[in-house]
Amino acid sequence: MLYRYGTFIHRRARLILVVSLLLLLGAGIAGAGVFGRLQGGGFDDPASESSKAQQLIDERFGGRPNLVLLARAADGSVDSADAAAAGATLTADLKGEAGVSDVVSYWSAGVAELKSGDGRDAIVLAHVGGDETERRERSQALIERYAVDGSALSVRAGGEAAVNVDVNTQVARSLAIAEAIAVPLTLLLLIIVFGSVVSALLPLAVGGVAIVGTFAELSLLGAVTDVSVFAINLTTALGLGLGIDYALLMVSRFREQLGTPGQGDGTPVAEALAATVATAGRTILFAAATVATALTALLVFPLYFLRSFAYAGIGVVVIAAVGALVVLPALLAVLGRRVEAGRVPWRRRTDAGPAADSPFWGRLAGAVMRRPALAALPVVLGLLVAASPLAGVRFGTPDEGVLRPGSDGRVVADRLATGFASNQNAGVDVVLDGAVNRDALTGYAAALSTLEHVGAVTSSAGIFAGGTKVRDGDPSLSRPDGERLAVATNLTAKSDGGQALVRAVRAAHSPVPAYVGGTDARLIDTTHAISSRLPFGVAVVVLATFALLFLFTGSVIQPLRALVLNVLGLSATMGVLTWIFQDGHLASWLQFTPRPMDTAMTVLMFCIVFGLSMDYEVFLIGRIAELHGRGLPTDEAVRTGLARTGRIVSAAAMLLAVSFFAFGTSTVSFLQMFGIGCGLAIIVDATLIRGILVPAIVRGLGRLNWYSPAPLRRIHTKVALSEA
Structure with missing residues (x-):
């Protein structure tokens, strides 16, 4: 079916590109206002006791103070005549603001608790009303108006409302910086990996389709339900990364099908494209299914912060896969052998770029399989040592501590x-x-x-x-x-x-x-909401991933092996993050304040990294299963499979890691943790897990690798998801 689909794409390539361009323009228009529709919160369980208390306070008592103005006397005490007059004016002006209620200050109430012990500072408390977007906009305006230095008082803004404004501002700034770093660097690396400018631009095209399409999806969802603004960060990083992953696999396979440049006419473009869609396209379909399945686990949690990442993640995976299976084949059909245009000077004419067998990865697989225990043991021990800080891990929720110390x-x-x-x-x-x-x-x-x-x-x-x-x-x-x-x-x-x-x-x-x-x-309440539903989320990921991998490989052993290695790699990554962000070993270098691991962000990283790890699992085990199905012995299938996919997986991982590592420049600590954690996990998975542990374990299992009970074998034969 996919082969016939590839043939259809070749015949209708230009029409498909025109329709795709029109849809992309429509998505761009729909997604243009996405930032204005997204919310800054979502960290609370709406059904919890604390949320019910907040709801009653808002409905019956005018709201809990969420804006704190800290006023410091310019000279002496806040009880001085000038400071008291300025404080009374500040209080009166704030009471007159639209959407502001329950304004109380030291000067209006005379409550000693609202004055600091040394008498230099006093506070003004107020509740800023409205939904989260309205509160953020009102708070921003109030802060600009009142958090200023005057002749009698110097005022700074704090409290939940002000922190949300700070965090949203920093997130937008961090996103711009991350993109400014990631996109040019990614393009440079793509040119190096592909060896030609035209080939290097194709993954960016798929990534752009995924990002623009998901922005439109989030904008539409934001009009009918609460969606977190932080979903934007995942959209850009994952959209660019998956676009690169899928395009790298598709373009590499297309080059492989065309034949080595300069050696005869090679395979006709139409046949090469159909064969590419039938093989790499099937892998992309399955890889997208595994990532999307892992992200569906986020829907079991009541916090819309986590649910938003499911909306964004599933959307970007599906749209990236559509871009790779519709737009990219059409582009390849139009380009044909011109996909090699703009070849860089240092690339040999006989080098098929990432499509060529990699001697390094082939030799590595051979060396590992000669001494599997000797190769695997140091890696396993190293990963367990990296995971050891998890023994003292503590969890928390975001607050002003995620901002840098100098922020108001x-x-x-x-x-x-x-x-x-x-x-x-x-x-x-x-x-x-x-x-x-x-x-x-x-x-x-x-x-x-x-x-x-x-x-x-x-x-x-x-x-x-x-x-x-x-x-x-x-x-x-x-x-x-x-x-x-x-x-x-x-x-x-x-x-x-x-x-x-x-x-x-x-x-x-x-x-x-x-x-x-x-x-x-x-x-x-937030910790309970996440921990109580975590087993269900993990069960969704594990069971669905096991089922999909079985259908892809026909083995019940390969899914179990993949799950165990994923847990090992994830544990090592989380241990390193605990060592960095909780224990604070790199705090001065990364400029953050050590604090407990963010509960929601940790769950999010688990789902994303688990899905991406399975992405690379599919790339590798799909080729190994294909070669074994053609009659190669398991050892030779592993060696050849790693030689043919090792360069693709390592290049894809490097490029995807760049997108995530760029968030390490953020001034919000949980975004730093997210970016560094995802990037590190991807590198560990693509090198230590895929390069050493997979060949070692597959070699040790031997014929057992492909074991499946007879009833399940019959199911797999009917479904036939593996590359063939």
Whole structure:
């Protein structure tokens, strides 16, 4: 069927290119506004207790403060006449802003907790309303207007709203820098790998189709559901990378089918194209299915941050495969032997570029298979040593700590944590959902104030400390259908103590249903949302990958071998990332602050890297299975298969790694971790795993490599997904 399809492409190539160009233009128009439709959050489970608490606060109490303005007196104390006058003006002006509510400041409320211990700083708290896009736009405008240096006060912006603005700004800047690095470098490397300018431009064409098409998809999805802005980063890196992977395989096979340049007329273009689509095209179809399957696991998680990467990842994989199987064959049909145009001077005329057998990879496979145990043991031990930091891994969620120390969001958060009696970022919110009489509310608030590390509990019934009412309460915290309580603490946000306090508050008896929120409550709920669904996500990846690899190879051993090696390579990569980003060994060089591994980003990397590893698995094992099916002994099939695919896999991995490593220049630490982690995992997989461990294990298994029970063999015979 694919052979006939390739013949059809050759006959209708120009029509297909015209239609594809029109569709690409339409996708470009549809995707032009993608940034304006994407959101900056998505790290919380919408069904969690902390999300319910936040929802009730927004609906009934005007919202939780998400913008913090830290005001420092230019001279002396914030109680000086000039500072007090400027603070009162700042508070009044902020109250008059559209979309801003619950503005409270030290100067308006006179609450000592809103002034720093040394008297130099005071804070203004406000809630910026709207959906995430509206909050980001409003916060950006407010920060530009109020976070300025005046004659009496110098103001900096912090809090969740300001941090989101900082992160989104840095992400957009990081994306531009990464693309400015990756695209020219990738083009240079493509010219070196292919040996001709025309061939080198083809992978960029497929990558461009994948990126533009996925931007259109995300723009349309963003109009009907929440999609994270960080999906853009995956789209550009994965679109360019998969475009290179698939085009490299297709163009290399096309060159191979055409024959060695300069040696006779070779195979006719139509026949070479049909054979290329029938072989490399089948591999691309299957490789795309494995990557897309791995990314579907992200759909089981309730955080739209992770679900967004499934939308982007599946979209970019499918569109890249369509580009490689529709647009690229049409281009090859039109170019024919001109695919070699623009040959670089140093390339020998008899060299078929990445299509040629690689003596290095062939010799490496032969050497490994002569002494498989001796070759594999040091590699396995090295990967296990690299994985060892995982024994002390800790997980967290993004906050201002992902920004560099000099950013305003970081400065404000650090000052709140060290300079004020109570840490506003670590406070616990409690919402009582229902009418509560005054005595019951008083007893509940007093009981909470006796918990360890609680400085004070503010409610409409009074402000309590140590079980005793110390001041009158805040009437604005009371509603006919509920009550709100603010639990103040000097604990550091996202610390073990902060999480223990949340659990203690949740365990306390409440007169009506209580919902507990705040920074640490969100961390607990997010971690639970991911960890509780992680087994399902892993099961989806493992079972689907096993089934697809079986259908491709006809063996039940090869999928098991691939899964074990993938886990080993992934563990080594995650161990290195823990050593770098949690333990901070390269913090000064990469300019980030060591912090726990980001839970959502770790899951994301697992799915992406797992899928890409299977991509290269398909490239290699597909050729080995093809050669073995033609009658070659297993050892010879491995040696020849690695000789013919080793250069393709290593070149594809190098080019894809460049796209990911470019994110190491980001000023947002979890993007650095994502880029460096994916790039490192790809290099490890394409070299140590495919180059050494696969030949060693296949040699050791011998005839067992192709074992399959008779009923499964019959299923495979009917499906026939392998290259042949």
